[in-house]
Amino acid sequence: MKLSNNKILITGGATGIGFGLAERFIRENNQVIICGRRESALQEAAKKLPSLHVKTCDLTVAAYREELYNWISVHHPDLNVLINNAGVQQHMSISDPDFLARTLEEIAINNEAPVHLSSLFINLPSLKTIINVTSGLAFVPIARIPVYCASKAFLHSYTLSLRHLLKPKNIEVIELIPPALNTDLGGKGLHNYAPPVSEFIDAAFIGLRQGESEISSGFSDTMKNAGPEELKKVFNRMNPVS
Numbered sequence: 001m002k003l004s005n006n007k008i009l010i011t012g013g014a015t016g017i018g019f020g021l022a023e024r025f026i027r028e029n030n031q032v033i034i035c036g037r038r039e040s041a042l043q044e045a046a047k048k049l050p051s052l053h054v055k056t057c058d059l060t061v062a063a064y065r066e067e068l069y070n071w072i073s074v075h076h077p078d079l080n081v082l083i084n085n086a087g088v089q090q091h092m093s094i095s096d097p098d099f100l101a102r103t104l105e106e107i108a109i110n111n112e113a114p115v116h117l118s119s120l121f122i123n124l125p126s127l128k129t130i131i132n133v134t135s136g137l138a139f140v141p142i143a144r145i146p147v148y149c150a151s152k153a154f155l156h157s158y159t160l161s162l163r164h165l166l167k168p169k170n171i172e173v174i175e176l177i178p179p180a181l182n183t184d185l186g187g188k189g190l191h192n193y194a195p196p197v198s199e200f201i202d203a204a205f206i207g208l209r210q211g212e213s214e215i216s217s218g219f220s221d222t223m224k225n226a227g228p229e230e231l232k233k234v235f236n237r238m239n240p241v242s
């Protein structure tokens with residue numbers, strides 16, 4: 001994709017990786033729209049980046065995804081890049097009483113939303129690029145976040161098909177595969193051990209500039225390229241039997 005003069009929607013762009021992408025894309029001379037559930041987080045982001053356009057939206061609800069698409073088609077019909085970044089990470093056990101409810105919510109945001117939004121946004125005549133944000137955990141799961149890891153494996157697989165399906169329409173499909181980064185994903189403080197978002201944003205922009213369609217770094221790069229024996233070893237290391 002070209003890296004300037006785009007109009008880009010970043011879901012979940014008020015915080016973490018989405019905000020890091022928004023910041024960098026604005027610096028590279030793009031117009032950026034972000035959406036998310038919390039008005040306060042959107043306003044805080046807009047205070048830091050005054051050129052941002054913001055839209056409140058809960059992407060777990062199909063009708064709100066349609067409303068978002070309709071709003072974009074009226075107010076930003078020249079949007080040419082969709083970044084499916086919004087996601088949640090539920091730490092849970094299968095015997096928790098709210099296991100199913102949390103699972104369904106996690107699948108709605110991590111999977112239903114990117115699948116639905118892609119099917120809507122390809123109808124914008126200007127759309128040229130879809131970027132899906134997966135994870136190194138798409139390749140090897142951590143059992144205490146079971147549905148999260150499965151949702152990222154789903155999105156990785158779906159992204160491969162989407163890239164193939166959208167070739168005839170000349171819509172490019174890119175996958176960003178971050179390693180663990182210091183954001184509030186899963187709850188405040190849980191990712192404090194990880195490197196800053198800026199490290200991955202730098203790697204992502206090098207990959208985008210080089211025209212890569214799958215962009216990973218560190219752990220996620222190692223897992224993407226690992227064979228079955230290495231994946232088994234890493235699984236055992238990350239999931240010790242207590």
Ligand SMILES: NC(=O)c1ccc[n+]([C@@H]2O[C@H](COP(=O)([O-])OP(=O)(O)OC[C@H]3O[C@@H](n4cnc5c(N)ncnc54)[C@H](OP(=O)(O)O)[C@@H]3O)[C@@H](O)[C@H]2O)c1
Binds near residue numbers: 088182183
């Ligand atoms: N941090 C990591 O270690 C890591 C590693 C690999 C991949 N990722 C992926 O990177 C993406 C961004 O995560 P992050 O680490 O930057 O965490 P984050 O700061 O918590 O960002 C997640 C964003 O998604 C939005 N969101 C959540 N549920 C939503 C919903 N129902 N509707 C609309 N927006 C919603 C949140 O805003 P609201 O709460 O205001 O809705 C928030 O801005 C996720 O897909 C995550 O899986 C993260």
